[in-house]
Amino acid sequence: MSPLPPRPPLKIAFVASERPEAEQARGRLAARYGSVSPAAADVIVALGGDGFMLETLHDNLERRTPVFGMNRGSVGFLMNDFEEDHLLERLAVAGHTVIHPLQMDAWDADGAVHSGLAINEVSLLRQTCQSAKLRIWIDDTVRLEELICDGCMVATAAGSTAYNLSAHGPIIPLDARILALTPISAFRPRQWRGALLSHEARVRFDVLEPEKRPVSATADSFEVRRVTRVDVRERRDLALTMLFDASRSFEERVLAEQFNS
Structure with a gap:
C-alpha cells in the first residue's frame, strides 16, 4: 500500500483590532506561522476582544471560515488565551462551536x-x-x-x-x-x-x-x-464556526458563568 500524501500546511489568516498590542501580535504571529488573506484561509485567527470577534464573524458570513480568537482586548469571553507558542497544535485539537445568527x-x-x-x-x-x-x-x-x-x-x-x-x-x-x-x-x-x-x-x-x-x-x-x-x-441556514481550546470549550465557559458570583 502506498503511503498517504502529506497534508498541505494549514493556511492561516491573522486579523487584528486597532489596539497596538493586537497589531503587534499579528505581526509576530504572521512572521512565525505565515499568513494569507481571509479569502484564502483554512482558519482565521482573530486578535482582539469580544467586539472584534463579532466583527470578524460578521465579515466572514459569506465564507464561513472557522475563527479562532485570542484575547488582545479588554473583554475576552469569546476568546482563547493569548499564547504565541504551539498555535498549530492548539488549532488541530480545538473544539468547534456552531452558532446561528x-x-x-x-x-x-x-x-x-x-x-x-x-x-x-x-x-x-x-x-x-x-x-x-x-x-x-x-x-x-x-x-x-x-x-x-x-x-x-x-x-x-x-x-x-x-x-x-x-x-x-x-x-x-x-x-x-x-x-x-x-x-x-x-x-x-x-x-x-x-x-x-x-x-x-x-x-x-x-x-x-x-x-x-x-x-x-x-x-x-x-x-x-x-x-x-x-x-x-x-437563520438556521447560516452557520458560523468558532474554535475554542479543547481544555476550555465555549459550553464550559457558559456553564461556569452561571456559577460566578
Whole structure:
C-alpha cells in the first residue's frame, strides 16, 4: 500500500483590532506561522476582544471560515488565551462551536425596511427621555399588548452572556435551541421578567406612539433609528464556526458563568 500524501500546511489568516498590542501580535504571529488573506484561509485567527470577534464573524458570513480568537482586548469571553507558542497544535485539537445568527427586519418611520444579522442580540432602545411603548407578538399572536420600558431584546444562546445578562436575562446553554426575550428596565408590567422562546419562534415588536416615543433597533452593531416595527427570527441556514481550546470549550465557559458570583 502506498503511503498517504502529506497534508498541505494549514493556511492561516491573522486579523487584528486597532489596539497596538493586537497589531503587534499579528505581526509576530504572521512572521512565525505565515499568513494569507481571509479569502484564502483554512482558519482565521482573530486578535482582539469580544467586539472584534463579532466583527470578524460578521465579515466572514459569506465564507464561513472557522475563527479562532485570542484575547488582545479588554473583554475576552469569546476568546482563547493569548499564547504565541504551539498555535498549530492548539488549532488541530480545538473544539468547534456552531452558532446561528438572528435576522432583523426593521421598518422605519418612512416605511423603508432595513435588514441586519445579529450574532449576539437584536435590541430595541428608547431614543429620548420618554419610555418606549412596545407591543410584542410571538408567531402571529399578541403576547404582550403593551410593554412600557427602556427597551427589549431577543438574544441568542451565544449572546445570552453579553447584554442579555447585564439586563438580568437568563444564560442559555448553546445546545438548548432557545432564544431569550428580555426587557430592559421594564416599568409596566413591572414584574415581567421576559420569556424563553423556541429557536423557531418569530418575534415581532410594534412601536406604539413612535412619534412621541421614538425607538431604535440594533442587530449587534447595525442600528436603525425611528423604527415602527421590528421582526426577528433565527437563520438556521447560516452557520458560523468558532474554535475554542479543547481544555476550555465555549459550553464550559457558559456553564461556569452561571456559577460566578
